[in-house]
Amino acid sequence: MNTATNRRILLVDDMPAIHDDFRKILAPAAAPADALDAVEAALFGDAPKAAPLSFEIDSAYQGQEGLALVEAALSAGQPYAMAFVDMRMPPGWDGVQTIERLWQADARLQVVICTAFADHSWNEVLERLDVRDRLLILKKPFDAIEVHQLASTLTAKWQTTHDAAVQLNALEEAVRERTREITQAMQTLQAEIGERKHLQGQLVQAEKLASIGQLAAGVAHEINNPIGYIFSNFGTLEGYLAKLFEMLSAYERAEPGVNPPEVAGQLRDLREQVELQFLKEDIPELMRESKQGIARVRQIVQDLKDFSRVDSAQDFEWANLHRGIDSTLNIVASEIKYKADVVKEYGDIPDIECLPSQLNQVVMNLVVNAAHAMGDAHGRIVIRTGTEGDQVWLEVADDGSGIPPDTLTRIFEPFFTTKPVGKGTGLGLSLSYGIVQKHQGRIEVDSVVGRGTTFRVTLPIRRPAVEGAAAAPVSG
Ligand SMILES: Nc1ncnc2c1ncn2[C@@H]1O[C@H](COP(=O)(O)OP(=O)(O)OP(=O)(O)O)[C@@H](O)[C@H]1O
Ligand SMILES: [Mg+2]
Incomplete structure (x- = not known):
């Protein structure tokens, strides 16, 4: 928290004498009496008397000059707490205009408008300035204690407002920081949930495939043996059939010499009836197709085994x-x-x-x-x-x-x-x-x-x- 109160005061008045008066009241040179008091206190142990508050006073003799000082003070990070502004300052801006401009530069400035004349209707002034909580009116001739009290109270008010704003800012920053942290935590959580869901999905998929794999392995195992001997029997069968056809051809060639002739006729009729020629052409074709079919089944069984990872005998x-x-x-x-x-x-x-x-x-x-x-x-x-x-x-x-x-x-x-x-x-x-x-x-x-x-x-x-x-x- 700020401990030093801002006691910087700006005086805007076209009359140099007024500046002297204000300085006497608000920033009196350290009186020799003060030094004496201190010595007395050191010697006799009395508590020193509380010195009246003293202020830093800057002077401007026209509104424009006042504005320049306010702007310079702001950019130096040393803003004024308050200003006393005269109502009439020919040839430049009048008091109301000056205050408008000062507030445009620094809205926190506390202002006392000083006047001896009823130059404006006060209602009109307040309406033009449209801010009543930063403006006091001081009528000439001034009373010293009145001026001093105004300065004390308004600088203290500036400081309180300032401290509250600083605190509020810190609070807002803390809230923002917390919000950021919470948002970040939420995002992390969301990402974790997403990742977890993804992993869960993968796990379910892997488990499903593993159980299908077991089933497939079982089926493959059961089919494998019969398919194996069907396949090898088929090879043998092909050989046997080839021999049978060879035998049939020999019979066919011997047919004309068969006696008696009616037996030869019966053989010919039977050959035509069973369509021997067609069988000779079709049987090898059927065998070939069936063999392909069996080869395909064998391949499927092998694929199933590969899927269920049964035969991992091969070498890496x-x-x-x-x-x-x-x-x-x-x-x-x-x-x-x-x-x-x-x-x-x-x-x-x-x-x-x-x-x-x-x-x-x-x-x-x-x-x-x-x-x-x-x-x-x-x-x-x-x-x-x-x-x-x-x-x-x-x-x-x-x-x-x-x-x-x-x-x-x-x-x-x-x-x-x-x-x-x-x-x-x-x-x-x-x-x-x-x-x-x-x-x-x-x-x-x-x-x-x-x-x-x-x-x-x-x-x-x-x-x-x-x-x-x-x-x-x-x-x-
Ligand atoms: N690149 C792809 N684009 C679109 N669909 C796909 C693609 N790859 C696979 N699929 C889909 O996945 C299914 C399964 O594919 P998979 O390779 O296991 O079997 P398949 O191709 O249908 O038959 P197979 O591979 O046994 O001849 C396909 O039928 C198809 O619907
Ligand atoms: Mg495919």
Whole structure:
């Protein structure tokens, strides 16, 4: 709190004699008596008499000059507490005009207007100045004690008002600071809530996929054996059929020599009836189709196993991700070239410890999906890579259809597809998810309907040491 009261007073009057009078009253030179009093007090221990208050007085003889002093005092940070202003000061501004200008410069200035004449109607003066709480009227001739009391009271009032304003400012600043802190705390909280929600969502998704993974592993395990022997039996069956056809051909060739002739006729009739020629053509065709079907089932079973991370027997090796991407792009080139241009934006990435052929599968799934997401217009697929701490990342971004939010939550589920029957199995992404999990990485997707989709795969450069626990929760 300010302890020194502001006692700076400005006197604006065109008469020098008035200035002398005010000085005598408000700033009397230290009287010798004061010094004597002090000596007396020191010698005899009496309390010194309280000296009357003294003020700092500055003089101006015209309104303009007064204004200049007020402005200079303000910019020096030493404002006046009050001013005595004469009403009549020819040739310059009169008192009312002067006060108007002084208040424009410093609204806190306390003012006493001094006059001997009824130059203005007082009501008119008060109306013009429009501020009644900073203005007092002093009529000539002055009384010394009246002047002194006015000065004491108004300077004290200025100081009180000033201190209150300082306190209020400090209070407002404290409130602002608190508000800032609270706002910041709210923002942090909001961000934390958002992050927590996000993590919760990821956890739910991971748990869902883990339980689907167990189911898939079970199904894969059950189907795997029968499919295995069907597939190998098929190979044998093909060999047997080839031999049977060979035998039949031999019989056919021997047919003309069969005796008696009616037996030969019966054989010919039977051959025509069973459409032997057609069977010879159709059976290999059926076999081929069935074999393809079985191969497809086998592939699906393998994908399911990869998704559920059953077979993690393969060896991790150090490999270059860019080489893998390039070779994968070569393989799928024919599938995507009519749909989209592929742009590579490779960063500077190190080799990583991984299962290269499985990562190629991930890239292939992502790129083929991106191509499938293109509409009629030729699109653009951007493949980016980069490093982030001890991880590398790979992005496949397309400007295709985008994925609506309700679909987005399901795309990693096995057999979830929006593609027509025969076009998609719905295993691509679930498989990719499993492979990335096996690498203890993560796969994320960001999609805007009508704008496109970006898949981002993040993988550790070095395979993390503790493998078993987190990476292979599902056993075959
Ligand atoms: N880049 C993409 N843009 C738009 N939709 C996508 C994209 N990638 C995946 N999807 C959606 O996710 C679904 C699942 O994808 P996923 O790769 O698992 O299966 P699929 O492509 O339908 O079939 P599969 O890959 O087995 O042939 C797709 O059917 C499609 O709806
Ligand atoms: Mg796919």
